[in-house]
Amino acid sequence: MSFLKKSPWILHYDGSSCNGCDIEVLACLTPLYDIERFGIINTGNPKHADVFLITGSVNEQNIPIIKRLYEQMPDPKVVVAVGICATSGGIFQECYNVKGGIDKVIPVDVYVPGCAARPEAIIDGVVQGLGVLEKKYAALKNKPSKTAA
Amino acid sequence: MGTRTIIPFGPQHPVLPEPIHLDLVLEDEKVVDALPSIGYVHRGLERLAEVKDYNELVYVAERICGICSFIHGQGYCQGVETLLNVEVPPRAKYLRTIWAELSRIHSHLLWLGLFADSFGFESLFMHCWRVREKIVDIIEETAGGRVIFGSCKVGGVRRDISNDTLKRIRGELAAIESQYNELKPTFLKDASVNRRTVGVGMLSREQAIALGAVGPTLRGSGVAQDMRKLGYAAYKELQWEPVVETAGDCYARTVVRVREVTMSFDIIRQAIEKIPAGPIAVKITGNPTGEFFSRLEQPRGEVVYYLKGNNTKNLERFRIRTPTFANSPPLVIMLKGCELPDVPVIVLTIDPCISCTER
Amino acid sequence: MAHLTISKIITRSAVSKYATRLYPFVKREPYKNTRGHIANEINLCIFCSLCQKKCPTHAITVKKPDKIWEIDRMKCIQCGACVDACPKKCLSMDQQYSAPSPVKSIESFHQEASTL
Amino acid sequence: MMDTKNLLEQLLWGGGYLLLAPLAGGLLAGFDRILTARMQSRKGPPVLQPFYDVFKLLEKRGTVVNGFQNFYMICFLIFVMLTGVLFFSGGDLLLTIFALTVAGVFLVLGAYSTNSPYSTIGAERELLQMMAYEPMLLIVAIGMYLVTCSFQVRDIITFSAPIVYSLPAVFIGFIFILTIKFRKSPFDLSSSHHGHQEIVKGISTEFSGPTLALFEIAHWYENILLLGFVYLFFAAFGPVVAVVSSIVAYIIEIFIDNAYARLTWRFTVRASWTVAATFGVVNILVIALLK
Ligand code: SF4
Ligand code: SF4
Ligand code: SF4
Ligand code: SF4
Ligand code: SF4
Ligand code: SF4
Ligand code: SF4
Ligand code: SF4
Numbered sequence: 001m002s003f004l005k006k007s008p009w010i011l012h013y014d015g016s017s018c019n020g021c022d023i024e025v026l027a028c029l030t031p032l033y034d035i036e037r038f039g040i041i042n043t044g045n046p047k048h049a050d051v052f053l054i055t056g057s058v059n060e061q062n063i064p065i066i067k068r069l070y071e072q073m074p075d076p077k078v079v080v081a082v083g084i085c086a087t088s089g090g091i092f093q094e095c096y097n098v099k100g101g102i103d104k105v106i107p108v109d110v111y112v113p114g115c116a117a118r119p120e121a122i123i124d125g126v127v128q129g130l131g132v133l134e135k136k137y138a139a140l141k142n143k144p145s146k147t148a149a
Numbered sequence: 150m151g152t153r154t155i156i157p158f159g160p161q162h163p164v165l166p167e168p169i170h171l172d173l174v175l176e177d178e179k180v181v182d183a184l185p186s187i188g189y190v191h192r193g194l195e196r197l198a199e200v201k202d203y204n205e206l207v208y209v210a211e212r213i214c215g216i217c218s219f220i221h222g223q224g225y226c227q228g229v230e231t232l233l234n235v236e237v238p239p240r241a242k243y244l245r246t247i248w249a250e251l252s253r254i255h256s257h258l259l260w261l262g263l264f265a266d267s268f269g270f271e272s273l274f275m276h277c278w279r280v281r282e283k284i285v286d287i288i289e290e291t292a293g294g295r296v297i298f299g300s301c302k303v304g305g306v307r308r309d310i311s312n313d314t315l316k317r318i319r320g321e322l323a324a325i326e327s328q329y330n331e332l333k334p335t336f337l338k339d340a341s342v343n344r345r346t347v348g349v350g351m352l353s354r355e356q357a358i359a360l361g362a363v364g365p366t367l368r369g370s371g372v373a374q375d376m377r378k379l380g381y382a383a384y385k386e387l388q389w390e391p392v393v394e395t396a397g398d399c400y401a402r403t404v405v406r407v408r409e410v411t412m413s414f415d416i417i418r419q420a421i422e423k424i425p426a427g428p429i430a431v432k433i434t435g436n437p438t439g440e441f442f443s444r445l446e447q448p449r450g451e452v453v454y455y456l457k458g459n460n461t462k463n464l465e466r467f468r469i470r471t472p473t474f475a476n477s478p479p480l481v482i483m484l485k486g487c488e489l490p491d492v493p494v495i496v497l498t499i500d501p502c503i504s505c506t507e508r
Numbered sequence: 509m510a511h512l513t514i515s516k517i518i519t520r521s522a523v524s525k526y527a528t529r530l531y532p533f534v535k536r537e538p539y540k541n542t543r544g545h546i547a548n549e550i551n552l553c554i555f556c557s558l559c560q561k562k563c564p565t566h567a568i569t570v571k572k573p574d575k576i577w578e579i580d581r582m583k584c585i586q587c588g589a590c591v592d593a594c595p596k597k598c599l600s601m602d603q604q605y606s607a608p609s610p611v612k613s614i615e616s617f618h619q620e621a622s623t624l
Numbered sequence: 625m626m627d628t629k630n631l632l633e634q635l636l637w638g639g640g641y642l643l644l645a646p647l648a649g650g651l652l653a654g655f656d657r658i659l660t661a662r663m664q665s666r667k668g669p670p671v672l673q674p675f676y677d678v679f680k681l682l683e684k685r686g687t688v689v690n691g692f693q694n695f696y697m698i699c700f701l702i703f704v705m706l707t708g709v710l711f712f713s714g715g716d717l718l719l720t721i722f723a724l725t726v727a728g729v730f731l732v733l734g735a736y737s738t739n740s741p742y743s744t745i746g747a748e749r750e751l752l753q754m755m756a757y758e759p760m761l762l763i764v765a766i767g768m769y770l771v772t773c774s775f776q777v778r779d780i781i782t783f784s785a786p787i788v789y790s791l792p793a794v795f796i797g798f799i800f801i802l803t804i805k806f807r808k809s810p811f812d813l814s815s816s817h818h819g820h821q822e823i824v825k826g827i828s829t830e831f832s833g834p835t836l837a838l839f840e841i842a843h844w845y846e847n848i849l850l851l852g853f854v855y856l857f858f859a860a861f862g863p864v865v866a867v868v869s870s871i872v873a874y875i876i877e878i879f880i881d882n883a884y885a886r887l888t889w890r891f892t893v894r895a896s897w898t899v900a901a902t903f904g905v906v907n908i909l910v911i912a913l914l915k
Binding site: 265268269270271272273275276279339341342344345488489490491 | 660664666745882887
C-alpha cells in the first residue's frame with residue numbers, strides 16, 4: 001500500500017489555454033469543491049508534484065517548458081490533460097501555432113474532456129490519475145535497479 | 150549583497166494561472182528593471198477567420214478567453230452585425246447586458262481573490278471565490294456553461310431567460326450582494342492589506358494617458374473613460390456612471406473594481422426591471438462587407454475588434470486589441486523600483502490576461 | 509485603517525457548516541440548460557452530415573453507407589452547433605458531462621437496419 | 625545535586641520528546657489544516673493528512689540537487705531534535721535557544737547550497753527572520769531568569785507562581801514572534817505551506833521527496849518545542865491548564881494566519897524589534913526594578 005493516493009500534490013500549467021479550464025482548476029481548490037479534502041495540494045513547484053495538470057493546446061513556445069517541468073517532477077508521476085484543448089486542440093486545432101494536444105509533447109495518462117472541463121470532471125480525472133500513479137509506483141518498486149542510480 | 154540578480158518570474162508560477170514571463174532584474178530585493186517576454190499562449194486564432202465562416206467564428210471568439218468569454222462573443226457579434234447592417238432586437242440587447250454584467254461580477258470577484266492571494270491572504274481568496282461560485286451558478290443556469298457562455302450569436306442571443314427566472318435571479322443577486330458587501334471592508338480598510346496596496350505601483354494620470362492604459366488601470370488614475378458609455382447593448386437606457394479613483398496606486402485600482410462590482414449588481418437590477426418582451430434574434434442573410442472597429446468595455450478595460458469583410462462567408466481580417474496589451478507599457482513603469490514582494494501585487498492590479506492578449 | 513476586518517467571516521465560517529459540495533459523494537442536479545454531452549437519437553438520423561459540416565472541431569464523423577454516426581468526445585466543445593444544424597432534431601445536448609478517460613476513443617452510434 | 629532518579633526522569637522526558645513530538649506535531653499540523661479550511665468555509669483534509677504527506681514524500685525519489693543539501697537537512701533535523709531533548713529534559717534555556725539558532729543556520733545553508741535564485745532569496749529571508757525573532761527569544765530567557773533565578777528548564781517549570789503573571793508583556797512579544805517561527809501570515813516570508821507566492825516555496829524550493837519530508841518532520845519537532853515555551857509561562861497552573869494554554873496559543877496563531885495579508889520582510893524585522901524593545905524590555909525593566 002502506498003501513500004501516494006492519499007497525498008497527491010498537483011502542478012498546474014497553462015499550455016496556451018483560453019483560461020477557461022484554468023479557472024476551473026483553480027475553482028477546484030476553492031470552498032465549493034475543495035480538493036484538499038483528498039489531500040491534494042496545488043504546489044506550483046514541479047519538484048514537489050505528483051500530478052501534472054495541463055490545460056491548453058500547447059503552442060511552440062510552450063513545448064520546451066512543458067518538457068522541462070515534466071522532467072523536473074520526481075517519479076512516479078502522472079499527467080492529466082484538462083479540457084478539450086489539451087486533449088485534442090479543440091477549437092484551436094487548426095491554428096498554425098498550436099500542437100493540438102498535450103500527448104503530442106509528453107505522454108498523457110488521463111484525458112479530461114469538456115470545454116471548459118467542469119470541476120467535477122477534473123476531480124474525476126485526478127482520481128483516475130491516482131489509480132495510474134499507484135500502478136506506476138508498483139512498477140517502479142519492482143525494478144529499483146534501473147532508477148536507483 | 151548589493152549585487153544584481155536576474156530572477157525569472159514565470160512562465161510557470163502559481164500566483165497567476167497564466168503563463169507570462171518576466172525577467173526581473175533585482176538589486177537586493179529591489180526591482181530595477183522588468184523585461185517581459187510573451188508568446189506562451191499565442192495560438193494564432195485570428196487566422197481561423199480564413200477557415201471558419203462568420204457564424205462559426207463566434208465559437209472561436211468566445212474561446213479567446215474563458216474569463217470574459219461572453220464579452221468577446223458579444224464584441225465579435227456586434228461588429229459583424231454592424232457590417233451586416235442588422236439591428237438586434239431589444240430583448241436580446243438587454244439579455245446581453247445582463248450576461249455581460251454577470252460576467253463582470255464573476256471576473257472581478259475572481260480577480261479580487263487572486264489579488265488577495267498575491268499578498269498571501271489565503272482566507273480572503275477563498276471567501277471571494279466562495280461568493281463567485283454563486284454567480285457562476287447563475288451563469289450556468291442561464292447560459293448552460295460555467296465558463297463558456299455560448300449564448301451570443303450573430304443577430305441576437307441563442308437562448309432566452311424567462312421573466313420568472315429573471316425575477317428569481319434578482320432575489321438571488323440581492324443575497325449574493327450582501328455576502329459580497331461583507332468582504333468589501335477587508336479590501337478597503339484592513340491595515341495589513343492597505344500596507345501592501347497603498348502607495349504601491351504608482352501610475353500618474355499623465356502616465357496613464359500617455360502610455361494608453363485602459364479600464365480600471367486608467368480609471369484608478371483619475372480618467373473617467375468607460376466604453377460602456379458608447380451606449381452599445383442596453384447601456385444607454387440604464388443609469389450608471391463610470392467609477393473613478395484618483396490615487397493611481399494599487400489601492401485605487403482595487404477600489405475601482407470593488408465599486409464596479411456594486412455597480413454591476415445595480416445595472417443588472419435595472420436591466421431586469423426594464424427588459425422588454427419580444428424576439429431574441431433576427432434572421433441573418435448576406436455576407437459582411439466593409440470594415441468596422443467594435444469597442445467594448447471588458448472587466449479589464451477597453452477591447453477593440455477590427456473586422457473586415459469582403460462579401461464572402463469568411464471575414465478577410467479579424468484583429469483584436471486587448472486590455473492587457475494596452476496595459477503592459479504602464480505595468481513596466483509601475484514595476485520599476487518596487488520590491489520583489491510587490492511584484493505579484495502590482496502585476497495583478499492590471500488584471501493581466503494573457504490569453505486574449507496573445508490569442 | 510482597521511485590523512482583523514475579516515475576523516467575523518472566518519469565525520462564523522469556522523463554527524458553521526462549510527460551503528463545500530461533497531462531490532463525488534454528493535452530486536448536484538444539473539441545470540436544465542447545462543451543456544454536458546451530445547446525445548443522438550440514432551434511429552431518427554438520416555445521415556445528412558450537416559452536423560459534421562457545422563461542427564467547428566470536426567468531432568463528428570457520419571458514415572452514411574454504414575449508417576454509423578460517430579463522435580469523438582475528446583474533441584467536442586459542447587458548443588451545440590450540431591444540435592442547431594440537425595434537420596431531424598435527433599441530436600440533443602444532454603446535461604451530464606462526458607467522463608474522463610485514460611484513452612481517447614470514438615463513440616459510435618449504429619443504426620439497426622430493421623428500424624428503418 | 626543530581627541523583628539517579630532525576631537522571632532517569634530526564635532521560636524519560638528527552639526520549640519521550642523524541643518519540644512523541646513528531647506524533648503530536650503531525651496531529652497538530654493536521655488540526656491546523658482542518659481549522660484553516662473551516663475558517664475558509666472549506667471541509668479540509670483528514671487529520672492524518674500531514675502523515676500521509678510525509679510518508680508519501682518518503683516514498684518518492686528525491687532529485688537531490690547536491691549531496692550537501694541532504695547533509696545540511698539532516699543536520700537541521702538533528703539539531704532541532706537535540707534542542708528539543710535539551711529543553712524537555714529540563715536543560716539550559718540559553719543553550720536551547722543557541723541550539724535552535726544553529727539548527728536554523730543549517731537550514732539556511734541547505735537552501736544556499738542549491739544555487740537556485742528562489743531558495744537563495746528564501747535563505748536570505750530566513751536569515752532576516754532569525755535576526756527578527758532572536759532578540760525576543762533571548763528576552764524570554766532573560767525574563768524567566770529574572771523571575772526564577774535560573775536558566776534551567778526544570779527549575780522554571782517547578783517555579784511556584786505562574787510566570788505569565790510576571791511576564792505578561794514578554795508573553796505577548798513571544799506570541800508575536802511565534803507567527804514567524806510557525807511560518808504563518810503575516811510573517812511567512814521564507815517559506816509557505818500555501819505555496820502561492822513570489823518565490824514559489826522559497827527556502828524549500830529545491831528540496832524534494834525524502835528531503836522535504838525531513839524538513840516537515842523537523843518542523844513538527846520545532847513546533848512542539850515552541851509550544852513547550854508557551855507551556856513554561858503557564859506551568860504553575862498545572863499540566864492541564866498549561867497544555868490547554870499552549871493549544872489556545874496555537875489556535876490564536878492559526879486565526880492570525882487567516883486574518884492577515886503577508887507583509888514584507890522590512891516590516892517584519894522592524895515590527896518584531898519594536899515589539900521586542902517595547903514589550904520585552906519594558907517588562908524586564910519593571911521586573912528588575914521591583915526585585
Ligand atoms: S477546452 Fe475550452 S475552456 Fe478549456 S482551454 Fe480550451 S477553449 Fe478554453
Ligand atoms: S508571472 Fe504569473 S502568469 Fe507568469 S508564470 Fe508567473 S504566475 Fe504565471
Ligand atoms: S502574437 Fe505576436 S508577439 Fe505574440 S507570439 Fe504571436 S507573433 Fe509573437
Ligand atoms: S498577427 Fe495575428 S493574424 Fe497575423 S498571423 Fe499572427 S495571429 Fe494571425
Ligand atoms: S501593434 Fe498590434 S498589430 Fe501591430 S504589431 Fe503589435 S500586435 Fe501586431
Ligand atoms: S481580458 Fe482576460 S479574461 Fe478577458 S478575455 Fe482577455 S484574457 Fe480573458
Ligand atoms: S457540440 Fe459543437 S463541438 Fe460538439 S459535436 Fe456538436 S458541433 Fe461539434
Ligand atoms: S445532422 Fe442530424 S440527421 Fe443529419 S447526420 Fe447529423 S445527426 Fe444525423
